[in-house]
Amino acid sequence: MIEYTYPKAAGLHIKSTKTMAKKPRKIKTAKGLRLKIVNPDSAGIDIADGEMQVCVPEDRDGDNNRRFGSFTEDLIEICEWLRVCRINTVAMEATGVYWIPLYLKLKDYGFDVILANPTQVKNFTQDKTDAADAESLMLQHSYGLIKPSFQPENIxxxxxxxxxxxxxxxxxxxxxxxxxxxxxxxxxxxxxxxxxxxxxxxxxxxxxxxxxxxxxxxxxxxxxxxxxxxxxxxxxxxxxxxxxxxxxxxxxxxxxxxxxxxxxxxxxxxMIESLLAEYTAEIDIKSNKFVRTRKRTSQKNAVAFDMELYAHAVFGVNIMAMPGMSSNSMLQLVAELGHDFTDKFETCAKFCKWANTAPSNKISGGKLLSSHMKKRKNPVGQVLRICANAVRNEKSEMGAYFRRMKSKSGHNQAVVATAHKMARILYAMVKYNREYNPAKVGCTEKELLIKKRDRAQKALQKLEQKLKEAS
Known part of the structure; x- marks a missing residue:
């Protein structure tokens, strides 16, 4: 378990813990393969506006499936009861904004909280009740079947x-x-x-x-x-x-x-600048030497502080060097991702899929049935799309890539393809602490024209050869 300590700001939380969600495991038995319990000390909570239904394993309490209120004293009572029941990890659904107070309170008490997407969690019991939903969450979480939602930490x-x-x-x-x-x-x-x-x-x-x-x-x-x-x-x-x-x-x-x-x-x-100052002063990451890009950006509704410097302090690299990036875009990326997002996404492919910049491939029988993008909004994906659309007329490698994709599939597909490339570049820059390298993006406009000319010359030579043979 890794601990992070942040300064107290706006009366919120100082200490938080982060653990990687355990994956389901299979064990071989005399009767075949079975799922292994990977989270024996787990609980499930069904969230609502006025009440919280909490379920723990049967051997922890005689009344293992309890209903609590939603006032602050009730949230404290839930945390105390879970501690008495020797629970260390909790799964809950992201229901509206009702989950936020309990989520933060559980984090304060040191619990590892898994926030589940309601569309990905199903109740396998017969009855649809709050108690049954809480029990189903607890059961699935104990076997490691719940995929955690990405959540930033504290400040x-x-x-x-x-x-x-x-x-x-x-x-x-x-x-x-x-x-x-x-x-x-x-x-x-x-x-x-x-x-x-x-x-x-x-x-x-x-x-x-x-x-x-x-x-x-x-x-x-x-x-x-x-x-x-x-x-x-x-x-x-x-x-x-x-x-x-x-x-x-x-x-x-x-x-x-x-x-x-x-x-x-x-x-x-x-207020944002004061929080960024506290955040960057507390985190400890490997940073390259800060070199300002001197990029001209729009002044309309731009942030009133040096966002380029703060973003470099958070990520360790200057992402302003990426084409299409602006101060507002950097603020959104810092706010949505935090400094340790590469630790929470094991691979670049998982990060791109979460950001909704990668196609959702459906394969059956060895055939690709569909590769349409999912109709869901992701703030990071939206920021990257805005940046991608901004490079459409730029005389850079990224701009050339956008226009090449546009000639193949159209404007909308070019925006998504360029946003996907930007997501991969952002992940690699932060993960491996490398500055932006235009040479890694692709060919420049001049190089593409040279390749096109060479192909045309080869085609012309083949055509002349055929004419000689025909005569």
Whole structure:
């Protein structure tokens, strides 16, 4: 068993343990092969909003299948009872968000907790009751038949919660931007037609001047930055509207909401940075020398701290060097994976399958029946898809690979194929502590053109030979 100690942050947990889930084993008997009990000290818990059904082996207590409440004192009582019953590993279903308090409480008490996907756990008993479900979980876990779900540890979970909350704030901010555009369109103000971004310097200056009472198109057009492609006359024409009081009120409300969400975003970034500082100061990993990439990234909704430096401290390598990677993408990967994800996924293939970037092959009778991607969302897979889509026009080895896959199978398949390659590269970089090497990705655009030319020349030579033989 490996122990990790993290600093106390936000009143959460300091110490956690991580063990690899035991796999099912077969034993030979006089009557044939049988499954061996690999987790004799196991328990199963059926989770619900108002109650917890806990089952332990029959030899541990006279009433081995008990029902508890869901208040904090009930969770403590569950942990104390499991300790009295000499239980060291627990299996539970991931039911909504109701499992989180008990999961964290069990981790605090030092139990090895296996979180099971409800779609992969079936009740083999006849009756469908809470007691039967708990007993079925305990039975399957004792034989090592439950596949554990990936879960980050302690402070990484806090960073993940805030990173996901940050995405929600960004989405809400985007919705308010759409409402601004809607209010202006209803007044026939075509600002979004002549200015590419209404949230930019020119767009915000004009919108806030409108809310301050300036409705003169020419004076409003003068607020636009000289770098705007549209002329002052065109911008002034787009600002000739009806200026309805109700629409102006809607515009003001949307701007106020947008400002509020931007303030919330700044506060969220400060909290995330403080957690990252604690996290990187506590972990001990082998790191290469930090070399900044100097990559130009979008400033819109970007994190307000040096995410490249924090990501290097967590993973030991600079993943910003990967094509298509941005500060927001790095934050999501750090929050979702943590520094030790390569220890939890034994092979790169398992990591890619979990991230939903590898095809789900169905083989029967030696034939491939289907290789469609599963229809499920994985945050890491979504981030890698965004990065893959960003390299579609890049003049790099990854960009050339994307375009080659696109010519074969189409855009959507190219996104998945490139995301899969990025997942393999990310795993290898962190696992073996190696920096990004473009030469390992594939051929450059120039090398591909040279190969194409050589193939065409060989085909031409064969054709000329056939012409000589025919004559």
């Amino acid at each position: 990484t979970r806090q960073i993940r919660n805030l990173a996901r909350h940050r995405m929600t704030i960004v989405d809400k901010s985007g919705q308010e931007t759409q409402r601004m555009q809607k209010a202006m369109e209803m007044m026939n103000i075509k600002l979004s037609t002549v200015i590419s971004d209404v949230l930019g310097k020119s767009g915000q200056a004009i919108i806030r001047a409108i809310l301050d009472g300036n409705h003169d198109p020419k004076s409003l057009a003068e607020l636009a930055d000289p770098k705007c492609k549209a002329s002052k006359e065109t911008i002034a024409k787009s600002l000739e509207g009806t200026w309805d009081a109700d629409k102006l009120f809607m515009l003001k409300q949307s701007v106020d909401c947008y400002d509020f969400y931007q303030k919330q975003l700044a506060e969220c970034d400060k």
